[in-house]
């Protein structure tokens with residue numbers, strides 16, 4: 437029976453081999469989601485080794501951060517884009533957990549990140565959450581939390597109204613558009629805590645800035661940021 441099952445599994449995987457979510461080559465035994473080549477050679481930023489990295493600099497003069505990190509450089513048409521597409525639009529939540537765990541292994545070596553008490557994912561609007569079925573940033577947060585021994589705080593930061601499409605707006609207009617959109621429902625819990633705010637891809641940083649500004653209204657709260665990818 438087992439033998440038959442294994443033949444059947446082999447046969448199915450011959451017809452439908454599991455593909456690497458980044459390069460789309462067939463995976464071999466013991467590879468899961470990412471092939472070994474991608475696992476080691478994706479465009480890692482190593483921003484955890486560089487305090488004044490480009491993500492950190494994006495927030496200078498705007499919100500006060502302890503540290504900022506992105507796991508990968510995002511390039512259009514590249515492997516990271518393939519992977520993020522599978523993650524966000526093909527229901528592959530496991531990718532978020534895996535990337536959270538890879539990111540966690542890197543940043544836990546940095547004392548600042550390792551001191552995070554809570555990990556807060558940027559919330560999706562309810563309507564978007566219903567459509568997608570999961571918040572991609574929360575999947576990333578879960579993987580990170582295990583490595584950092586921190587707690588994922590999912591429902592404290594809430595998005596209180598939907599934003600209009602932002603594609604044609606200027607950076608300032610985008611920031612304005614994000615204002616008043618996020619609210620902390622239980623601020624007392626976060627007093628004097630170090631919060632790691634996480635999102636999937638950082639582009640203009642306006643969403644993270646709006647969330648961060650809201651969180652920083654809380655007494656003694658220290659804030660850091662981590663994202664899966666940084667897009668120039």
Ligand SMILES: [Zn+2]
Pocket residue numbers: 456457458459460461470471472473474475
């Ligand atoms: Zn690959």
